[in-house]
Amino acid sequence: MPGFFLHVRDGGHLVRDVEGELLPGLDAARTEALELTHTLDAVVLISDRRGRELVQVLPHGSAP
Numbered sequence: 001m002p003g004f005f006l007h008v009r010d011g012g013h014l015v016r017d018v019e020g021e022l023l024p025g026l027d028a029a030r031t032e033a034l035e036l037t038h039t040l041d042a043v044v045l046i047s048d049r050r051g052r053e054l055v056q057v058l059p060h061g062s063a064p
Contacts, residue, residue, distance in 0.1 A: 003049045004029040010042040026054060033057040 001024055005017040023029050026046070033044040037059040046055040 002026075004032075004054075005047045005049075006033055006036060007045040007047065008036065008040060008042050009045060010040065014045075020049070030055060030057060 001022040003020045004023050004026075005020040006029070007017050008015045021029075021032065023032065029046050033046055033055070034057055036042070036044045037057050041059050043059070043062070044057045045053055046057065047053050
């Protein structure tokens with residue numbers, strides 16, 4: 001299973017996910033990120049094990 005890291009950006013502050021999660025794929029990582037955005041009202045950045053940013057998930061109603 002691929003490993004994904006869900007980093008949280010709240011304003012100018014970035015909290016890095018140093019442990020990551022094993023998830024079946026990018027769709028599962030997006031689902032996890034969406035849940036975090038609703039809970040924390042923050043931007044979630046999904047990256048892979050190499051540190052490449054794959055997706056940025058915005059809270060509902062946020063402008064890109």
